Amino acid sequence: xxxxxxxxxxxxxxxxxxxxxxxxxxxxxxxxxxxxxxxxxxxxxxxxxxxxxxxxxxxxxxxxxxxxxxxxxxxxxxxxxxxxxxxxxxxxxxxxxxxxxxxxxxxxxxxxxxx
Amino acid sequence: xxxxxxxxxxxxxxxxxxxxxxxxxxxxxxxxxxxxxxxxxxxxxxxxxxxxxxxxxxxxxxxxxxxxxxxxxxxxxxxxxxxxxxxxxxxxxxxxxxxxxxxxxxxxxxxxxxxxxxxxxxxxxxxxxxxxxxxxxxxxxxxxxxxxxxxxxxxxxxxxxxxxxxxxxxxxxxxxxxxxxxxxxxxxxxxxxxxxxxxxxxxxxxxxxxxxxxxxxxxxxxxxxxxxxxxxxxxxxxxxxxxxxxxxxxxxxxxxxxxxxxxxxxxxxxxxxxxxxxxxxxxxxxxxxxxxxxxxxxxxxxxxxxxxxxxxxxxxxxxxxxxxxxxxxxxxxxxxxxxxxxxxxxxxxxxxxxxxxxxxxxxxxxxxxxxxxxxxxxxxxxxxxxxxxxxxxxxxxxxxxxxxxxxxxxxxxxxxxxxxxxxxxxxxxxxxxxxxxxxxxxxxxxxxxxxxxxxxxxxxxxxxxxxxxxxxxxxxxxxxxxxxxxxxxxxxxxxxxxxxxxxxxxxxxxxxxxxxxxxxxxxxxxxxxxxxxxxxxxxxxxxxxxxxxxxxxxxxxxxxxxxxxxxxxxxxxxxxxxxxxxxxxxxxxxxxxxxxxxxxxxxxxxxxxxxxxxxxxxxxxxxxxxxxxxxxxxxxxxxxxxxxxxxxxxxxxxxxxxxxxxxxxxxxxxxxxxxxxxxxxxxxxxxxxxxxxxxxxxxxxxxxxxxxxxxxxxxxxxxxxxxxxxxxxxxxxxxxxxxxxx
Numbered sequence: 001x002x003x004x005x006x007x008x009x010x011x012x013x014x015x016x017x018x019x020x021x022x023x024x025x026x027x028x029x030x031x032x033x034x035x036x037x038x039x040x041x042x043x044x045x046x047x048x049x050x051x052x053x054x055x056x057x058x059x060x061x062x063x064x065x066x067x068x069x070x071x072x073x074x075x076x077x078x079x080x081x082x083x084x085x086x087x088x089x090x091x092x093x094x095x096x097x098x099x100x101x102x103x104x105x106x107x108x109x110x111x112x113x114x115x
Numbered sequence: 116x117x118x119x120x121x122x123x124x125x126x127x128x129x130x131x132x133x134x135x136x137x138x139x140x141x142x143x144x145x146x147x148x149x150x151x152x153x154x155x156x157x158x159x160x161x162x163x164x165x166x167x168x169x170x171x172x173x174x175x176x177x178x179x180x181x182x183x184x185x186x187x188x189x190x191x192x193x194x195x196x197x198x199x200x201x202x203x204x205x206x207x208x209x210x211x212x213x214x215x216x217x218x219x220x221x222x223x224x225x226x227x228x229x230x231x232x233x234x235x236x237x238x239x240x241x242x243x244x245x246x247x248x249x250x251x252x253x254x255x256x257x258x259x260x261x262x263x264x265x266x267x268x269x270x271x272x273x274x275x276x277x278x279x280x281x282x283x284x285x286x287x288x289x290x291x292x293x294x295x296x297x298x299x300x301x302x303x304x305x306x307x308x309x310x311x312x313x314x315x316x317x318x319x320x321x322x323x324x325x326x327x328x329x330x331x332x333x334x335x336x337x338x339x340x341x342x343x344x345x346x347x348x349x350x351x352x353x354x355x356x357x358x359x360x361x362x363x364x365x366x367x368x369x370x371x372x373x374x375x376x377x378x379x380x381x382x383x384x385x386x387x388x389x390x391x392x393x394x395x396x397x398x399x400x401x402x403x404x405x406x407x408x409x410x411x412x413x414x415x416x417x418x419x420x421x422x423x424x425x426x427x428x429x430x431x432x433x434x435x436x437x438x439x440x441x442x443x444x445x446x447x448x449x450x451x452x453x454x455x456x457x458x459x460x461x462x463x464x465x466x467x468x469x470x471x472x473x474x475x476x477x478x479x480x481x482x483x484x485x486x487x488x489x490x491x492x493x494x495x496x497x498x499x500x501x502x503x504x505x506x507x508x509x510x511x512x513x514x515x516x517x518x519x520x521x522x523x524x525x526x527x528x529x530x531x532x533x534x535x536x537x538x539x540x541x542x543x544x545x546x547x548x549x550x551x552x553x554x555x556x557x558x559x560x561x562x563x564x565x566x567x568x569x570x571x572x573x574x575x576x577x578x579x580x581x582x583x584x585x586x587x588x589x590x591x592x593x594x595x596x597x598x599x600x601x602x603x604x605x606x607x608x609x610x611x612x613x614x615x616x617x618x619x620x621x622x623x624x625x626x627x628x629x630x631x632x633x634x635x636x637x638x639x640x641x642x643x644x645x646x647x648x649x650x651x652x653x654x655x656x657x658x659x660x661x662x663x664x665x666x667x668x669x670x671x672x673x674x675x676x677x678x679x680x681x682x683x684x685x686x687x688x689x690x691x692x693x694x695x696x697x698x699x700x701x702x703x704x705x706x707x708x709x710x711x712x713x714x715x716x717x718x719x720x721x722x723x724x725x726x727x728x729x730x731x732x733x734x735x736x737x738x739x740x741x742x743x744x745x746x747x748x749x750x751x752x753x754x755x756x757x758x759x760x761x762x763x764x765x766x767x768x769x770x771x772x773x774x775x776x777x778x779x780x781x782x783x784x785x786x787x788x789x790x791x792x793x794x795x796x797x798x799x800x801x802x803x804x805x806x807x808x809x810x811x812x813x814x815x816x817x818x819x820x821x822x823x824x825x826x827x828x829x830x831x832x833x834x835x836x837x838x839x840x841x842x843x844x845x846x847x848x849x850x851x852x853x854x855x856x857x
Contacts, residue, residue: 019436086379087379
């Protein structure tokens with residue numbers, strides 16, 4: 001049972017790895033940015049667990065800025081990915097411009113909320 | 116199209132006729148028509164649409180002006196006076212002072228942090244309009260801006276309804292929706308001129324947010340989602356009912372996920388709106404951290420996390436292309452996600468970190484809750500369950516057009532129609548629970564009914580128009596015998612179909628005209644009274660105006676010391692601070708139940724105990740409302756049992772059965788002795804026993820209760836009468852300082 005699950009897990013990793021290496025470089029850059037943002041959020045949560053959450057608005061604004069920019073990057077990836085039929089009419093420049101605008105609003109609100 | 120060919124043919128013949136016309140200019144004016152403008156069909160249609168929308172815009176504004184024309188331009192009811200006072204403060208002192216305002220003139224001696232406990236959207240909107248007008252050198256008074264804010268935003272709502280209808284169905288439905296919502300009584304009731312309340316801008320913000328969100332789901336664009344986040348922010352700043360949005364949108368996403376209609380556009384739209392909307396909403400101090408801590412907002416977060424898991428699994432499935440491996444991965448991920456989510460939710464709720472649903476919203480899910488546990492919520496008349504007559508009164512023909520519209524929506528299911536169906540059904544459920552929420556259901560009912568009307572009229576008129584085409588095609592095209600025979604059969608049933616279509620169209624026209632008449636009648640009769648000025652018909656049919664409230668408040672303003680404290684029931688608090696400019700003990704904000712219960716206890720105790728309570732609160736004046744002389748039925752004696760219940764809820768010494776006789780509330784000779792000697796009774800009926808109110812009845816006949824009062828010989832020991840208005844509606848008493856001890 002354990003052996004079959006570990007074998008399954010290995011197969012899983014291998015096929016995922018091979019499938020993923022076929023993605024284009026620009027999408028991989030966006031994926032790295034998402035991983036970086038989520039990692040930063042996790043570090044902040046761990047820090048909060050350590051020292052307490054006193055200025056709660058600061059904690060929230062920190063975590064939500066990471067989560068927000070990760071989510072927006074995922075939206076950008078969806079819109080730029082050539083394999084998505086729904087977005088084939090959307091120019092990647094327009095998608096990026098939307099991404100920048102939303103990030104601008106996000107960070108302005110975060111700065112106001114940091115307190 | 117046949118139409119276009121007609122135009123060009125006319126155009127060539129027209130150039131000759133134009134030459135002829137130049138010779139006879141007096142014919143030019145009489146032969147004006149659409150065709151002479153040489154417009155194409157598309158431009159004709161655009162002109163029609165713009166002119167219809169313009170007329171609907173003006174109609175929505177002027178339909179709400181009845182009370183301004185009949186009485187004067189003033190603020191109605193109770194809550195709008197608080198909004199007016201805060202707007203005045205904002206325009207005088209500026210935004211920084213407003214945002215950090217601590218008010219010591221209400222809830223004496225506690226005070227109220229107004230800056231942190233109100234929804235600033237309405238006040239900021241009115242202040243912006245005021246400053247814009249002043250910039251353009253129109254120096255209007257802020258009160259005029261406040262009075263006319265609601266009709267202005269109602270007009271804007273019709274425009275948004277048009278665009279929303281266009282998204283859901285087509286332009287015809289949009290136009291009908293705009294026209295229906297312009298005069299629908301359910302919306303007019305809370306947005307007449309003078310009703311300067313949060314709902315005036317909130318319904319506009321609600322519809323705008325929904326429209327922008329549906330547009331974002333349809334296009335999958337980040338900018339539309341950003342727009343809907345801003346719409347949500349405006350809604351959060353305007354009204355506490357934003358909780359409806361933050362629960363309906365996740366529910367809609369969930370329904371789409373379950374029925375398999377999800378797509379990448381949904382992911383983009385919901386995530387952007389949720390994160391940005393949540394962040395923007397937390398900027399309002401009154402809302403604070405509720406989006407991450409309150410049970411009412413957890414649904415949205417749950418759906419957000421579910422979406423991440425769902426789409427991640429979708430992406431992995433797409434990458435793997437192998438079902439067996441994917442099944443294992445699926446099993447691991449789903450079980451771990453459910454475990455983690457369940458543990459987090461359980462720990463949060465059990466430890467009290469995630470607060471449960473507050474009483475106001477919990478009573479929507481369990482309507483019996485408020486009656487048993489929170490008498491203040493149960494006592495508000497707007498919070499009672501809705502009767503069928505209210506539905507008929509507020510919706511008229513839309514009531515049966517709504518199911519018809521639902522049928523059409525189900526026939527053509529898309530992301531947008533699913534949304535409007537869910538909005539309609541959930542909002543109608545809540546409208547059934549609480550009368551006040553008919554307002555929230557109105558846009559959905561209007562939109563869905565508009566779909567029914569538009570689709571029906573389109574089908575009927577297309578039936579009418581096919582008759583003209585048939586002889587053309589029959590004559591120009593040489594079709595086979597089978598087709599000609601089918602055309603013949605069509606010809607034979609044509610007269611019936613055409614007559615039926617015409618009859619049905621006349622019926623639709625009749626229904627819509629009755630709707631318009633009903634809406635105008637309802638607006639004029641029921642929803643245009645300012646509540647602060649009462650009107651009645653005299654014996655000869657002439658109109659008598661009772662302006663007692665403002666008379667009393669202005670007496671307070673001009674004849675009492677500036678630091679005087681006034682005790683009254685909480686209904687009148689806002690009006691006393693806004694118009695009388697004096698400190699009050701409790702007001703309509705009702706944030707402190709114990710303080711209100713103290714006032715209730717004072718009103719229902721004997722005069723000596725009440726005097727002790729009043730001395731402890733530094734009360735100088737007591738204000739009561741009495742309708743016995745005029746027959747006004749919303750006075751304090753009719754509200755008295757609620758005072759007893761609320762007071763008794765905190766102070767067990769006040770027991771409701773003490774004031775009732777055999778479970779009945781009486782004020783005549785058979786009333787209980789506690790009732791006949793409590794402070795409220797004494798203050799209302801002081802000197803009333805000598806008054807003859809109606810011809811043929813004994814002195815002291817209470818016209819509101821219809822009985823002769825039981826205790827006519829009232830003596831007050833610790834209070835003295837300061838002022839009674841001309842129709843005895845408002846009575847003010849001064850609290851005497853304690854006598855000198857000798």
